[in-house]
Amino acid sequence: xxxAKPHGPEFAIATEKLNLWYGTFQALFDVDxxxxxxxxxxxxxxxxxxxxxxxxxxxxxNERLGYVRTTGTIDVMGENILAPEVEMVQxxxxxxxxxxxxxxxxxxxxENVLFGHRLHVDSGRIPQNEQDEIVExxxxxxxxxxxxxxxxxxxxxxxxxxxxxxxxxxxxLPVKPSVLLMDEPCSALDPKGTEAVxxxxxxxxxxxxxxxVTHNMAQARxxxxxxxxxxxxxVIEHGDTGEMFxxxxxxxxxxxxxxxxx
Numbered sequence: 001x002x003x004a005k006p007h008g009p010e011f012a013i014a015t016e017k018l019n020l021w022y023g024t025f026q027a028l029f030d031v032d033x034x035x036x037x038x039x040x041x042x043x044x045x046x047x048x049x050x051x052x053x054x055x056x057x058x059x060x061x062n063e064r065l066g067y068v069r070t071t072g073t074i075d076v077m078g079e080n081i082l083a084p085e086v087e088m089v090q091x092x093x094x095x096x097x098x099x100x101x102x103x104x105x106x107x108x109x110x111e112n113v114l115f116g117h118r119l120h121v122d123s124g125r126i127p128q129n130e131q132d133e134i135v136e137x138x139x140x141x142x143x144x145x146x147x148x149x150x151x152x153x154x155x156x157x158x159x160x161x162x163x164x165x166x167x168x169x170x171x172x173l174p175v176k177p178s179v180l181l182m183d184e185p186c187s188a189l190d191p192k193g194t195e196a197v198x199x200x201x202x203x204x205x206x207x208x209x210x211x212x213v214t215h216n217m218a219q220a221r222x223x224x225x226x227x228x229x230x231x232x233x234x235v236i237e238h239g240d241t242g243e244m245f246x247x248x249x250x251x252x253x254x255x256x257x258x259x260x261x262x
Contacts, residue, residue, distance in 0.1 A: 009037065009075075009077060009078040010036065010037060011034045011035060011036060011037060011075070012035055012036065012037040012038070012076065012077060012178060012179055012209035013033065013034075013035040013058060013074070013075070013076055013179060013209070013211065014033065014034045014035070014073075014074075014075040015031050015032060015033045015057075015072060015073065015074050015075070016032055016072055016073045016075075017030050017031075017032065017071070017072040017073070018030070018031040018032075018033075018054075018057065018070070018071075018072035018073070018074060019031075019070070019071045019072055020053060020057060020062065020068065020069070020070045020071075021068070021069045021070075022065070022067060022068055023067045026233065027050050027053045027233050028050050028053055028054060028057070028233050029232075029233045029234045030072075030234070031050075031054060031072070031233075031234070031235055032235070033228065033235060033238060035209065035211060035226075036209070036226065037077075037178075037209050038205065038206050038207075038208075038209055039205060039206075039209065039210075039225045039226060040201060040202070040205045040210045040212065040223065040224045040225050040226075041209075041210070041211050041212070041224055041225070041226045041227070041228060042211075042212050042213075042214055042219075042220035042223065042224035042226075042227045042228070042241065043055070043211065043212065043213045043214070043227075043228045043230060044213075044214060044215070044217065044220050044227060044228070044229055044230070044256070045229055045230035045231055045236075045256065046231070046256065047215070049230045049231050049232060049233065050230050050232075050233040050234075051213045051230055052183055052213055053233075054230070055097075055181050055183050055211065055213050056097075056181075056183075057070065057074060058074060058076065058081075058095055058179065058181055058211070059091055059092055059095040059096075059097055059181060060081060060082075060088060060091055061097065063088075070082065076091070076094055076095060076178070076179060077094065077178050077179075081094075081095075089119075093175045093177065094177055094178050094179065095177055095178070095179045095180075095181060096169075096172030096173075096175075096177040096179070096180045096181065097172075097180075097181045097182075097183070098165070098168055098169055098172070098180065098181065098182040098183065098185050099168075099183055099185075100183055100184040100185070100187045100188060101187075101188045102161055102164030102165040102167070102168050102188065103168060104156035104157055104159070104164045104167050104168060104171075105156065106155060106156070106157050107155065107156065108152065108153045108154060108155060108156065109139075109148050109151060109152050109153070109154060109155075109156050109159070109167060110135050110152040110153060112156045112167055112168075112170075112171050113134065113135045113138050113139065113167070113170050113171055113174065114131060114134065114135065114174065115171055116171055116172060116174055116175050117134060117174035117175060119175075134174050135152065136149075137173075138170040138171075138173040138174055139167075139170050141170065141173055141204070142166040142167070142169050142170040142173070142200055142204075143166065143196075143199070143200050143203065144163060144166045144167065144170060147163060148163065148167075160193070161188055161189055161190075161193055162189055162192070162193030162196050162197065165185060165186075165188075165189065165193070165197055166196075166197065166200060169200065169204075177208065178208065178209060179208065179209045179210075179211065180204065180208045180209070180210045180211075181211050181212075182201070182210065182211070182212040182213065183213045184213055184214060184215065185197055185201075185212065186198065186214075186216070186219065187215075194219070198219065198222070198223045201223055202223065205225075212224065217245075217257060220241065221241060221242075221245050224241050225240070225241060226238065226239065226240060226241055227239065227240075227241040227244045227245075229244070229248075229250075229252075229253045229256060231252055231256070236250050236252050236253055237249055237250050237252075237253045244257075245257060
């Protein structure tokens with residue numbers, strides 16, 4: 001896939017003084033980040049440092065918990081998604097989320113791909129041939145079409161874990177999100193499946209801005225262009241992935257990368 005040229009704002013995600021509390025516990029502290037459009041950015045740090053909390057703030061999924069409080073701003077493609085006039089459905093259309101374990105719906109492969117599209121568009125008015133085109137395009141985009149084109153009516157849960165995770169990504173694409181959030185997307189996969197999903201992530205860059213949380217240092221190094229290191233709810237360092245792993249600017253980053261804690 002040819003890397004598309006980014007359009008619109010330079011930064012797909014920009015936060016300013018982002019703070020978040022779970023009840024009385026503060027999980028994020030004055031997070032200021034600017035994540036470039038069209039690249040892969042990884043987020044690393046020890047368990048409990050706020051990586052997944054930050055990720056879930058970008059599509060406001062944290063708000064499902066009634067005891068969460070957030071202050072500051074989160075801009076996605078130049079719009080503050082925390083503004084009161086912003087509708088949640090538009091945020092979820094703009095920002096897709098992939099979780100640690102594949103979560104395909106217990107319906108057919110075809111219906112999984114069309115599921116999100118049907119939430120936003122009255123698919124009854126879309127001719128069958130256009131629906132077929134959407135299914136094929138999205139499955140091709142996630143490098144899955146050749147494997148499942150003869151199994152489109154099979155239950156998605158019958159696919160391998162690697163295929164299920166790719167399908168979950170394909171399910172996001174019909175609504176044309178700008179940002180794809182991935183929370184440990186390879187943690188349930190074997191090495192072969194991990195390699196396949198990493199290849200897919202690399203293919204999708206340019207067309208989408210990808211933010212991936214990972215505990216796997218090797219994965220962060222080989223599968224991202226920029227890297228963010230978080231510690232105790234704060235951003236310690238953000239920069240070019242290769243430079244961070246070779247010459248980190250902060251001792252805390254070096255200690256974590258070299259395995260001295262976390």
